[in-house]
Amino acid sequence: MRMFFGFDKASKYLASPINVHPSRSPFMKEKIAVYVESKSIEELWTKIKGFEVPETKTYKVVFVNLDKGDKLSFKERRNIERQAGLLLNGRVDLKEPMVEFGIMNVNGRWVFGELERSEAVWYKHQMKPHQYSTALSTRVARAVVNIAVPNPIGVKVIDPCCGIGTVLVEALSMGIDIVGSDINFQVLPGTRENIAYFGFHTDVTLCDIRDVTEFYNVAIIDMPYNLCSVLPTEEKMEMLQSARNIADKVVIVTVEPLEEILEEVGLHIVDRCVAKKSSFTRQVIVCT
Incomplete structure (x- = not known):
């Protein structure tokens, strides 16, 4: 963490302008390249409405739940994913999407962007x-x-x-x-x-x-x-x-x-x- 980002922390997530693919490290799980951020979920809906996904790619929206005591329930996560997916313009594929978009709530701040997962x-x-x-x-x-x-x-x-x-x-x-x-x-x-x-x-x-x-x-x-x-x-x-x-x-x-x-x-x-x-x-x- 210190070598990649210049600092370390006890939390299981961090925010950084440095772009590192999560497959680089056995200790990174996933990364969201943030496109949009907001103070509320309602503001996030306004900002992502009409977001264009390239015609050549299918997509899926995933809610990323942090490992904390205030996790959202399965039903709440699915509702957020469904609502976000309906706001985007493109072809949805829930089974084998070509692109995944992630939504996450970090310390009261909502973020949306392309989700990249680590490959072992x-x-x-x-x-x-x-x-x-x-x-x-x-x-x-x-x-x-x-x-x-x-x-x-x-x-x-x-x-x-x-x-x-x-x-x-x-x-x-x-x-x-x-x-x-x-x-x-x-x-x-x-x-x-x-x-x-x-x-x-x-x-x-x-x-x-x-x-x-x-x-x-x-x-x-x-x-x-x-x-x-x-x-x-x-x-x-x-x-x-x-x-x-x-x-x-x-x-x-x-x-x-x-x-x-x-x-x-x-x-x-x-x-x-x-x-x-x-x-x-x-x-x-x-x-x-």
């Missing part, structure tokens, strides 16, 4: 051909990518420890310009196959992060942490120093404290959060 893209990516036991879940990977690259326009990204490609797939599905590399030659054929399986393509090369020479806007690094990938402090320091040298912004996923090493290599923590699953905790650290 990340969930489909769980079915990739090759899995890795310690890889990020697709849901967390998508969140990490959004934290790293909230606005992908003009941004070049690298995942220099890409493993089986979970982060790469999520980034590519959002149209992000990303490449991957890894030091483990055995995993890379599976990485490339996972990417191709979903119809994506990008460069995935055999390379140690310490040998990367091209510069990127963002580097995303999921630090190795399983029993077979225990790294000495010196090697962690070299990895993070290399990350600092190849990117303006570095987003690190780690299960262990890295504050001292980050400070020593000159990476400054500007934000952080925690992802928990049962007793297993990962930190997501944003550095510049």
Whole structure:
């Protein structure tokens, strides 16, 4: 929320001039692109009366009920939807509309606009051909990518420890310009196959992060942490120093404290959060 909109809040909804499609995030459900707003439902009817829906599209009106104690009843919601639908000019299709319009009451203010629902893209990516036991879940990977690259326009990204490609797939599905590399030659054929399986393509090369020479806007690094990938402090320091040298912004996923090493290599923590699953905790650290 902070990365997308510049602030966060406890409420389950927010208003922002920043346009983000809800499918970008596993934690967004839907969005209303507000066309009309008013202080009363009667004023709203006046403003939307005669609203023209393109002839090539069918439509449906949906009342969006906030998760609050003053929810409207099912009958009240249907009545509002019916009345709004009758005021619009166009072809109604209640089963498979091409466009949905949403009506919502927010703190006494009524809004009307095009409703976009989230599609669980990340969930489909769980079915990739090759899995890795310690890889990020697709849901967390998508969140990490959004934290790293909230606005992908003009941004070049690298995942220099890409493993089986979970982060790469999520980034590519959002149209992000990303490449991957890894030091483990055995995993890379599976990485490339996972990417191709979903119809994506990008460069995935055999390379140690310490040998990367091209510069990127963002580097995303999921630090190795399983029993077979225990790294000495010196090697962690070299990895993070290399990350600092190849990117303006570095987003690190780690299960262990890295504050001292980050400070020593000159990476400054500007934000952080925690992802928990049962007793297993990962930190997501944003550095510049």
